[in-house]
Amino acid sequence: MRRLILAGLLTATVSVPADAQEGRVQAGKALWDSQMCSFCHGNYGEGGFGPELAHRASSLTLAQFTRAVRAPWGVMPQFGESQLSDQNLADMHAYLGSLPEPRRVGHWHWDLPPNDDAPVGQVLQVSFGCGQCHEPELGMPRRQLGAIARDTSFEYFADAVWNHNEKYPKGRMGSFSRERLPEVALREIYDFMMGLGLRVPMSGTIRPATGEHSYTVQIANTGTPGKGLDAEIVTVSIVVPDGFSVVSTEGEGYQGVRPAKAQMFYFDGSGRVREWEADAMIWKVPRIAAGGKQNFSFTLKGSGTPAADGFEGSMLWWEKPLTRMEYPDLEYRDVRIPEVGDANFILFRP
Ligand code: HEC
Ligand code: HEC
Incomplete structure (x- = not known):
């Protein structure tokens, strides 16, 4: 009888901390995947701009780990308690310490410009x-x-x-x-x-409307009225999904359906660009001021429903304000920003 009780106690004292530890590791992983520490320390803590933390974190005490974040030694930015609590840091410490040693050290998320004459x-x-x-x-x-x-x-x-x-x-x-x-x-x-040059915070969404194959498009300049930049000479280009045709459209400045080119820039460091050539409904709007919104709508004809990615390649671009005014030949560049003006995707939100 006594032995049984003792055994029960033993498992209790051993298993509770193990569960707590596992809980910390899980919570730490969720934080690591949602915070942006990984941009400098690697998705798996394998290092990059900052040192590797996978496994090596276990050789730092929690106090050392916390200090490195609250009062960094070097160029690393400092994170306060309102951003990450001490508990959050304990979780990250547990998670990183639980990871195996990386097989090789990571590389910078974004390298230095490759050209000597970079600004x-x-x-x-x-x-x-x-x-x-x-x-x-x-x-x-x-x-x-x-x-x-x-x-x-x-x-x-x-x-x-x-x-x-x-x-x-x-x-x-x-x-x-x-x-x-x-x-x-x-x-x-x-x-x-x-x-x-500063950029205009423009965004666009396509949403299903009432009525079969009917959709609305909203283009918004999310800047503060009277303070933000205005977008000028705006082109709205909505890809007509494969197997569908346009029955009707609404909204000022409609130009008709035209073959349009769109580029999808995968900005994952590979610099990959996916190019589309598709028929698109085109609207042109002279200006969308800061805080302004503009709505368009359209109805399609075809069988079934357009595929979820049927509108991919839909784009919004605006010719002014110009960008890269002082650096027209910038070599190390953000391939999503076009040669003239600026652009953004229009996203389908079912
Ligand atoms: C770990 C990723 C990260 C690093 C490194 C970083 N930023 Fe940011 N930056 C962000 C995020 C995310 C935001 C949006 C606000 C937020 O969530 O903190 C932001 C916002 C900003 C803003 C907008 C502030 C405002 O008031 O509108 C500026 C300016 C900025 N960063 C400049 C810089 C500069 C300059 C550096 C380098 C010295 C830098 N950032 C380094 C992630 C980063
Ligand atoms: C802008 C890049 C950058 C970001 C973002 C960043 N770090 Fe760092 N980190 C560094 C660098 C660089 C060092 C090396 C010391 C220094 O320069 O401050 C470092 C050092 C550390 C160390 C000390 C490692 C050691 O061996 O002593 C820890 C721990 C750490 N970072 C954790 C974090 C955590 C957690 C986050 C997110 C909350 C984070 N870092 C975000 C760049 C970054």
């Missing part, structure tokens, strides 16, 4: 780590700042970089240190960004 600001933005998340042309910050273009200044930008987690308490970018990323360097990065 200084471009070289610096990659070498300070921005490029690991923001790619060769800082495409995403340029869209965010384009939404409030009239308020943008170096001071505004520097505040968003050095005090990032005050501004974005739940953000996935950390605060860069003013000592490690000093003003001289940040100004070069800012000048590079402004020389490329």
